[in-house]
Amino acid sequence: MSRKILMGGNIAIAEGAILAGCGAYFGYPITPQNDLLEHMSHRMPEEGRVFLQTESELAAINMVYGAVAVGFRAMTSTSSPGFSLQQEGISYMAGSEMPGVIVNVMRAGPGLGNIGGAQGDYFQSTKGGGHGDYSVINLAPASVQEMMDLTMLSFELADKYRNPVVVLADGFLGQVMEPVVMREPVTKFHEKKWALTGAKDRPKNVINSFEMNPANHPGRIKQLLHKFEKIKANEVRYEALNLDDAEIVLVAYGSAARSAMSAMDMARERKLRVGLLRPVTVFPFPYQPLADLAEKGCKFVVAEMSGGQMIEDVRIAVGSDNEIKLVNSYGGVPLTADDIFEAIDILM
Amino acid sequence: MKPIDYGELDNMVFGRPDVMEDRPSHFCAGCGHGIVQRLIAEVIDELNLQERAICVASIGCTVTAYHYFKVDGLESAHGRAPAVATAIKRCRPDLIPFTLQGDGDLASIGTAEIVHACARGEKLTVIFVNNATYGMTGGQLAPTTLLGMYSTSTIKGRNHHQSGFPIRVCEMLATLDGPSYIARVSLHNPANVRKAKKAIDLAFRAQLSGLGLALVEVLSPCPVNWKIDPVKALDWMVENMIPQYPLGEFKVTPEIALLKKGERA
């Protein structure tokens, strides 16, 4: 029988990581994800695994890199300013094909901004963020259950593609308490012949992103780009609600999607044909299903807690002919169902 | 002429360490990095660590250090090698990670990482090559550049009003409780190269004995960027570098003292 436990969002991420076999956690305190780090500080040693509170987020991401290099599943968690600091490390990991998990419980920026939840790191997280030609898979939970489930999935995808994966959450989700169905611990793991385990009974293994010879570098990048194409083809995930007859499609992820869902229900009660497309992966982005809806003549309302970032991907998907309206909040303020319903009302 | 058959030489006194790759070195003439890497290789051979050592390269002239050793290895971002090595050791205590870092890497961009690895007493071996310049990027001011010394970004010589004072890494880190062994050695003549090897050997044995971080700072010539003839560069080190960076041991815990007594013949 499945066990249901009342849990906070950040704690569900921590427990999901433990269930997924995360062997090492490294992190530096930053609101609104401190409870995640604190939880790991006692849970990881309890499980006989590695926990270290680091001197900075820079050190944390480079420790994740070191841990995954020896074949461990490893994770760091942070919030926006710390995520900015980690971009160089994530770029190195992508360049050397290392499978780490980075949790970003987003808060409002730019700068020190505000500790309230926000979604202003969308560009940074889905469009690379660090230097060079690379992408990271971005999973965007919208419930405490998904905080657990998508964290578990993130470890699987990281190993599958040998690439960093970001769990893109936000400060509101981190603090929400909801019942969670506990999952079974992962028992099947990928073989990692490339890991640094000591050059015993095999030629040495080397992990790097550096290529001294410029003639060889394009080949490596081509291989990376090929991998990202495969990810785009195979890993798009989204939730579709009431889309069959929808005239207006709400597009929202994370906390904003929860408000969008309520706004959709309000609209449906008034017999308005409103549906929701909720990207679960924001990279790879569900361009095709949105394009198909555009083809049917739908109008779109993009609801996000930023100045308007994901809307650019929606625009790419639906082209310029269809009407797209942005309804947003920023500066650490939640986006409410009423805000979104009002936007629907205007379009109708 | 018949090629030399090394097997016929029954009194060969010099050869490549087993763990050293047979590949041309990319270092400039007169550079000390190759000597340091050879000493590390000799120690890995003698301590029989080929199957356990992990070469944690950094960013600088040793960026591809992992290409010179027949051991597992990886790159790390500029300054972050101690963090990378920390994770390796915490996850796999049976492995023997060692970092190889320049002065820009360790004493400028990576100051936080080395200080905290020391403060935590991570069980690591750190080989720190101080050539008083940023070799790889073409000879700019380093945190260890001497006062008055030429660099491509202090062309009239380092002036402390403009660029501050050189950092004595060993002395600074020796104030921390975590490290077990901190020493400064130099490559300016063969006798000192032998001393350097002893210190490197001890720094590996410290880790094998589970002791706190062991760091060896190696004063090393960079004739190309110093713009000095390679032979004169060695004299220059004695006259200028050693007065600023005195050789010796700055931290020797009682456990290290015991290890030293048990030195191999």
Ligand SMILES: Cc1ncc(C[n+]2csc(CCOP(=O)(O)OP(=O)(O)O)c2C)c(N)n1
């Ligand atoms: C983040 C970052 N900043 C700057 C550089 C450029 N860079 C490469 S090596 C180097 C200096 C290396 O000097 P040092 O550590 O003294 O080693 P050396 O080359 O002298 O052996 C710099 C600044 C870089 N690769 N990454």
